[in-house]
Amino acid sequence: MRTLHSWPAASSLRDLVLTPTAEERPCGACGGRRTICDHRFHTVETFGGPVRLVCKLIKCVDPACPRVGKTFSPEAELAIAPPRLVVDWEIFAWIGHRRFARHWSVPQLRAELADAHRIHLSDDAIESYVTRYETMLAARQNDPVHFAADYRDIPELVLSIDGLQPEKGHETLYVVRELNARRVWFAEPLLSSTDEAIEALLVRARELAATLGKPVRAWVTDKQSAFVTGIAKVFPEVPHRLCKIHFLRALAKDVLAADQHLKVTMRKKVRGLRAIEQEAMATRSPAVATPSSQAVPSEGPTTPAVPSTGAVTRPTTHDAITPSSSPPTVPPGAAVVLDYCTAVRGILVGDQGDPLHPTGTRMASALAEVQASIDRCLAGKKGGRKRHG
Template structure:
């Protein structure tokens, strides 16, 4: 659908002409036969392009029927697009490099540059950007330039699962330049299929003219056989990460058994939460009958009717329940940070924190402070985030 420009848009006018105005067939000076008007968004504001179209004035020359457009037009914007290259790159960078959600890009673009585009339009531009990005990633010439000064390349192959339930992508990466060479979803990672990918990597390496110094993988049988067959003289090393993970498998199994009794012991969160909520509900009902501040115990309670402020202790309990639930559900972590070990640490901190509160209550004014528990749960959360990378 054509882009609808607001009537009061203030366009900069850019006139473009053909650079070499000689007829490519007969060499005669060409004439301007028509104009094409085009409007595009740039990061510096809206632009109206006036493209002068040229053709050969000699009706008998084949150059007469072949209209020429200004060469510069394509360097400003792709055909049919209502945005210039700069805006396309801005959008693509936000999506592919910053991983911004598509739904957030329109508002960001409008705030940054005053450009109003629909989510659908952004989505289409991103698709085109991805096609170009993929083409660039695999462009043999730019790869040759990139690998020109490299003495040796290191290749690795691995299966990646973007998300649970997604089909596994077999990815071949080059490690000295940290480039993904190609990826393919293999329905079944049979020896033949894997061999095909490894052969392709061999072709790529061959076209670069750079020797392969090393292969790395998790040493699945299909990888081992395929690499040995296609790269008989290249060493094939275990990937550190996989090596550690495989080596630590018994530790992780023991760790996962250790989590079971902890989960069995720390339970009944739902019951505690329900009890707090029930009590609150009852108290709110009571609050509907008019009371004096003295009757509710605190002055703030009368000023702010709903339960949240009336019941600080209840809020602490609910927060703590949420923190403990987070601790119990945290399953992330590799062999160096086993989940069960972290669960034990975090639960220990919660226990100490409750103990401190109990002691404070016995010995003096009660400190209703759940910062300790929150810290514990936050630590678990940060750890799990970093270990996912």
């Protein structure tokens, strides 16, 4: 596909003349010396500005040669830019890497290329490059030479299979991975995960293991029934273990139930934030015209290490008299109280955790830190400017 792309005037383009090397000169069919017959322009964007590649073409002129008259491009062209694309390899790799390793969106890529590099590509062009990059990456991933090289120093294989379902009712993506090299072997979307379909994936894994000539030491899965029967059939002698996460989760079932109870109890106990906030807000002075009036002074140990939110300056109906002026000031003490409320609210809605660090336990230790911080502030207040920590 040729992408329409607007270039500056030819006179302002940097020309790079590419001539076939001495090694490229002999004809592949008859061995005779090919002669330069024509040239072709291939203009590409580079991070150093657009470049016009002047590709000298060669052809065999021996009338007896089966390839007589067929033109060939200099190989150097391919080292600079992918065939027919309007960007060089560096930009091509830049796009692919940011898309797949950094998860940038196409509009984000387009904006960054335009803003930072003055390279103006359409969404269509970027999408097509992203697809090409993905294809190349997949081809490289499946390349038998690279595959074998990754396993040169690995004596045995530990395989895992897992089904990932992005949304209910959608097809499940089955991924087969090898854990010693941390390599995805292949992934297959399946609409129905019948025993036969799973078995086909296991057979494919067995074939790949055979091409490496390495023994499969173990299989690790979540032990869903199709995996259990399939692995027993296709890998009869290979141990099949439950994956560590699932093993731990099964083991931690009672702990997680207790943790859930802890979480609910804590949320019931730590209440009344709104009342505290309203009380703090009531101490504010009315609006002042200076724009810097909303700055909240911070003083070492008296300020909790949380970002303050809009809660500090949120106007209520009482302040509606001067809508265009700066928000009313909050006395430093009240601002600190509001920051603590924000921190505690953030802790209570938090829902992160894993079997080794359950949500409720994390919540409890975070609340304990807030308590300790408040205690330090109060102690600091009594003892003047005393520093803690």
